[in-house]
Amino acid sequence: MRDNSRIIRPAGRPFNGEITVPGDKSISHRAVMFGAIAKGTTRIRNFLMGADCLSTIDCFRRLGVQIDVEAAPGQVTVHGRGLRGLKGQQEPAASIVLDTGNSGTTTRLVSGILAGQDFPSLLSGDASLNTRPMKRIMEPLSQMGARIRSVKGNGCAPLAIEPGQLHGIQYTTKVASAQVKSSILLAGLYADSSTSVTEPALSRNHTELMLKGFGADVSSIIKEDGTATASIAPCRELYAQDIIVPGDISSAAYFIAAALLVPGSSLLIKNVGINPTRAGFLSVCRSMGGDITILSERQAGGEPSADLLVKHSSLHGITIEGSLIPTLIDELPMAAVLAAFADGTTVIRDAAELKVKESDRIATVTANLRAMGCDVTPTDDGMIIRGGSPLHGAVLDSYLDHRIAMSFAVAGLAADGETRIRNANCVDISFPGFYDYFN
Numbered sequence: 298m299r300d301n302s303r304i305i306r307p308a309g310r311p312f313n314g315e316i317t318v319p320g321d322k323s324i325s326h327r328a329v330m331f332g333a334i335a336k337g338t339t340r341i342r343n344f345l346m347g348a349d350c351l352s353t354i355d356c357f358r359r360l361g362v363q364i365d366v367e368a369a370p371g372q373v374t375v376h377g378r379g380l381r382g383l384k385g386q387q388e389p390a391a392s393i394v395l396d397t398g399n400s401g402t403t404t405r406l407v408s409g410i411l412a413g414q415d416f417p418s419l420l421s422g423d424a425s426l427n428t429r430p431m432k433r434i435m436e437p438l439s440q441m442g443a444r445i446r447s448v449k450g451n452g453c454a455p456l457a458i459e460p461g462q463l464h465g466i467q468y469t470t471k472v473a474s475a476q477v478k479s480s481i482l483l484a485g486l487y488a489d490s491s492t493s494v495t496e497p498a499l500s501r502n503h504t505e506l507m508l509k510g511f512g513a514d515v516s517s518i519i520k521e522d523g524t525a526t527a528s529i530a531p532c533r534e535l536y537a538q539d540i541i542v543p544g545d546i547s548s549a550a551y552f553i554a555a556a557l558l559v560p561g562s563s564l565l566i567k568n569v570g571i572n573p574t575r576a577g578f579l580s581v582c583r584s585m586g587g588d589i590t591i592l593s594e595r596q597a598g599g600e601p602s603a604d605l606l607v608k609h610s611s612l613h614g615i616t617i618e619g620s621l622i623p624t625l626i627d628e629l630p631m632a633a634v635l636a637a638f639a640d641g642t643t644v645i646r647d648a649a650e651l652k653v654k655e656s657d658r659i660a661t662v663t664a665n666l667r668a669m670g671c672d673v674t675p676t677d678d679g680m681i682i683r684g685g686s687p688l689h690g691a692v693l694d695s696y697l698d699h700r701i702a703m704s705f706a707v708a709g710l711a712a713d714g715e716t717r718i719r720n721a722n723c724v725d726i727s728f729p730g731f732y733d734y735f736n
Contacts, residue, residue: 303702303721303732305690305709311561311609316734318549320345320371320542321570322727323475323503324600326353326402328540329364330483331511332375333357334383334410337537339375344542346371348726352398352422356407359395360384377537380486385416392417392457399423399655399726402476404454405434406504409480411458412443413487419448421455425697428453430653434480437468441484441492465490465531472650473623475500475574478527485529486513492529498620499525501574506599511535523620543570543602548728550578550628551703551735554635556607557587558711565592566605577624579605581632585612585639614641614684622647627654630704633662636682637671638711645679655726656698665693665705669712690714699726706735 320343330353332339344350346366354364354373361384363376378384385393397403397420404420408431411418421427432452438445444459465488470477473496482504485492499519505527509515514530549569556564571579571591582589588608595602612635617625625632629648636643651658663675668691672683690712695702702721709716724731 301720301722303706303718305706305716305718307712307714308559308710312552312556312559312564313562315565315567316552317567318544318552318569318734319347319728321545322347322350322547323402323501324507324540324542324570325350326406327503327507328542329353329357329373329375330406330410331507331535332377332537333360333362333364334380335377335511335535335537336379337377339377339537339540341373341375341540341542343371343544344373345545345727347729348398349400349402352396352400353403353407356395356397356403359393380532380534383414385414385418390417392419394419394421397422397426397454399426401426401429404431404456405476405480406483408434408438408445408456408458409483412438412441412445412461412484413463415460417460418458419455420458425655426454431456433474433477437466437477437481438484440466440468441481441488443484463488465492467493467495469495470497473498473500474650475502475504479504482508482515482527482529486532488531490531493526495524495526498523498623499574500623501572502527503572503600510538510598538598541597543597543600544568546570546575546578547627549605550631551707553578553582553589553605553607554631554707555710557582557610557612557635558638558707560609562607562609564607566607568602569605570600570602572600574624577621578628578632580621581615581617581625582635584615585635586610587612612639614639614643614682616644616646618644618646626650627700630658630662630700631707633666633680633682634704634708637666637669637673637684637688637708639684641684643682643684645682646676647678649678651679654698656696656701658698658701661696661698661701662704665701668693669708669716688712690716692717693719695720695723697723699724699728703728703731
């Protein structure tokens with residue numbers, strides 16, 4: 298395999314001007330999925346053409362859905378087949394095989410949809426995806442009556458799903474996970490009674506917002522103790538919508554961080570999704586002393602977005618924990634890098650979920666920060682970062698994890714000397730063209 302290294306040098310000048318980041322990955326996935334099982338034609342604008350979202354398109358094409366990727370960048374048209382219109386293999390009892398690539402979102406959410414179909418299917422991804430835990434969806438789907446199993450018996454993909462009659466359940470999750478919640482709610486569309494999912498804290502709610510727009514009977518309740526319950530009633534049909542995907546706050550995070558770290562910077566980032574269940578990174582940056590102004594707030598399809606004006610700031614250490622964690626789980630590697638350049642100590646806790654991402658992000662962030670000279674201690678559910686000392690360039694591994702590659706590209710801007718990131722092109726999973734934007 299080619300190395301595909303990238304060399305990052307210290308910023309020679311401030312980050313100034315304005316940019317627009319690609320569409321939100323989570324919303325792009327869901328727009329295709331829900332459009333595929335709705336009646337009518339769903340038109341999506343600002344769709345993210347990253348490898349993960351293209352895996353979702355490929356899966357639904359194999360399930361008989363016509364999906365047109367238009368010449369205009371980011372425009373996708375989904376010709377829905379209705380809630381019960383997906384197609385399996387022509388041969389009797391033959392499983393339709395779906396390749397989900399590196400996408401955990403595709404694998405877990407599509408499993409919920411496939412559990413309600415009348416044909417068998419097999420879901421498998423790349424080597425990394427097939428090591429990620431799937432028991433977290435297999436358990437509740439099995440309780441609903443789904444016939445789902447890990448082919449290798451290790452709780453990971455490949456997953457074989459056979460036709461089964463689904464029943465509504467009331468399920469309580471151990472951790473707040475939008476993927477687990479969404480998988481159960483999507484299966485609930487096909488169940489014979491209402492289904493509810495209770496989480497210890499509210500995870501991102503794109504599924505609930507979008508399903509409601511497509512006509513599903515969805516409700517959400519947050520209790521005083523912070524627990525959140527989402528419920529869905531069985532559905533006869535969903536109906537197509539036009540979707541405008543806001544810019545991905547996870548992608549914006551790297552440019553927010555770069556502007557905060559590089560002296561003299563003033564950067565306007567246009568049309569960024571600021572859904573409160575996703576915007577924890579903004580709260581963390583502001584708590585660390587970051588100068589971020591939210592401008593021109595608006596809404597489309599229930600999803601709020603805004604322009605962000607970010608200016609260079611002196612940062613200080615904070616504690617990141619509790620209900621804040623689910624709102625920035627994907628941005629924690631970038632937050633850890635910011636903490637390395639901040640004065641004082643930053644503690645990240647309650648984030649054991651980092652261990653089961655594209656890499657063990659507690660281990661990979663720790664290894665790369667130490668290579669750059671940072672004093673960091675990993676813990677079972679996070680890390681302790683003692684910031685404020687100058688970092689130096691180093692040879693770093695991306696661990697084939699897109700968020701590690703992008704976070705440490707930003708670190709290289711603010712470090713002394715040259716930083717080399719191995720296997721850096723893994724960023725195409727979520728942010729194709731990242732280095733062009735960066736340059």
